[in-house]
Amino acid sequence: MHDIHIIKQPILTEKSTFAMNEQKKYSFLVAREASKDEIRKAVERLYKVRVTGVNTQNRKGKAKRMRYGVVQETTTKKATVTLHADDVIELF
Numbered sequence: 143m144h145d146i147h148i149i150k151q152p153i154l155t156e157k158s159t160f161a162m163n164e165q166k167k168y169s170f171l172v173a174r175e176a177s178k179d180e181i182r183k184a185v186e187r188l189y190k191v192r193v194t195g196v197n198t199q200n201r202k203g204k205a206k207r208m209r210y211g212v213v214q215e216t217t218t219k220k221a222t223v224t225l226h227a228d229d230v231i232e233l234f
Contacts (some may be wrong), residue, residue, distance in 0.1 A: 145184040150178045150234050153220065166225045166231075174200070174219045181221045189231045195224035 153169040161167040172181055178196040185193055199222070203215030225231070 147212050148180055148184040149188060149221050150174050151232070154233065161222075162231075162233075164188045166227065166229070168223050168225065168231055170223065172198075172219050174217065177220075178221075181223070185223050191229035191231060192226035193223055194226055197222045197224075 148172040150173065155169075157165075158169040161169070168180075169183075170185070176184075180195050181198070182193045183198055185191065190208060199220045201215045201218045201220055205212050206213050207213075
C-alpha cells in the first residue's frame with residue numbers, strides 16, 4: 143500500500159493541536175486496513191521525521207436518522223503518532 147493511500151488527512155482539532163505543541167503527538171485519519179508498522183513507515187517517509195510510537199483507534203460510524211430512514215456513517219481509523227523530541231511536522 144502506498145504512503146498516500148495510508149495517510150488520508152491530519153486531524154486538526156483544539157485537543158490535537160495542544161498535543162502537537164506540548165507532547166509531540168500528531169493525529170491522522172488513516173486507511174482502516176493499515177497496520178501500525180505501515181503507518182509508522184508512511185509518516186517517516188512523507189514528513190521526514192523519526193516516529194517513536196503509534197497508537198490506533200477504530201471509530202465506529204454513528205447511525206443518524208434521516209427523513210428516509212437510518213443512515214450509518216462510515217467507520218474510520220485514527221492514528222496518534224508520537225515523534226522524537228527533536229522532530230516537528232509543519233501542518234499549518
